[in-house]
Amino acid sequence: MNQEKMIELEKTINSNYNNIAGMIVLKNGKTLYENYFNEYTATNTIHVASVTKSIFSALIGIAIDNGYIKSIDQKVLDFFPDYTIKRGEKTIQSVTIKNMLTMTAPYKCKSEPYEKFFASDNWIKAALDLLGGKGQIGEFRYSPIVGTHILSGILVKATEQSVLEFATENLFSPLGINVGHNVVLHNKEEHFAFLKDKNVSGWVVDPQGINPASWGLTLTPMDMVKIGQLYLDGGIWKDKQIVSAQWIDESTKENSRWGKLSYGYLWWIIDDKEHIYAALGDGGNVIYVNTKKKMVVSIASLFMPDAKDRIELIKEYIEPMFENCV
Incomplete structure (x- = not known):
């Protein structure tokens, strides 16, 4: 690894992406880069915002694989x-x-x-x-x-389990991810405190105890990169099929479109031809998967309105830096 390029990358992060808390780069399943910023460590979780959606997509796929939901065409x-x-x-x-x-x-x-x-x-x-x-x-x-x-x-009705229980049993535990507990937010003040808390942990619940599909989940950068690697490997983790390869293929290709942006099943499609896709969350939280280059990048970021685009950071700095590494 070129030390000068590494220094340049971290200078760029500190100046233009200074709300990043942690970042991990994997290629061919090997960790090429792992670093933490803003006094965060590998054990600190962060609210990953809408990255939750893409992880929830996996849960729907697992529920279909296991027969809890007949098909996505159900009303x-x-x-x-x-x-x-x-x-x-x-x-x-x-x-x-x-x-x-x-x-x-x-x-x-x-x-x-x-x-x-x-x-x-x-x-x-x-x-x-x-x-x-x-x-x-x-x-x-x-x-x-x-x-x-x-x-x-829908997931709660279909499985007769809480979202967190189903996720822990079928996704988190097999990957060694510990989410731990439900988080109850009683008012607006607690809601905003949750978004900014450096020691935040768990998954928010609604008044009925249901975990949101779209937000409220906390993970470490390593947890996030594991999800990306699982998808890159066709849903297999340690020789066990966690999510079906068919579901991953279907959910990470263009199924709808918003102007120039493509969307799968709760995943953003960065490049449909090259099969690059990402989970994107407010503030600059990202799970990025480039299937052709066998690369996964996770970025955990502190809450910040209108954060600078992380895909630009990945494409301009991270991919060129690591694409020739074995």
């Missing part, structure tokens, strides 16, 4: 038979799990009403109440928090 309302559809509302009845995974479900709101949603005593019902409307099924409509929570309800 969302099949899992909520007690939900009362509003008079004249038809669109919601046609929304499928695939629409939720590909962000192609319509909603009755122009932007998600976060405060109203978080203040409600039933987040699943609040999300279902917003699903449907006059929008077209099949058009990309990104749901950062509210709509995606419906997937959490």
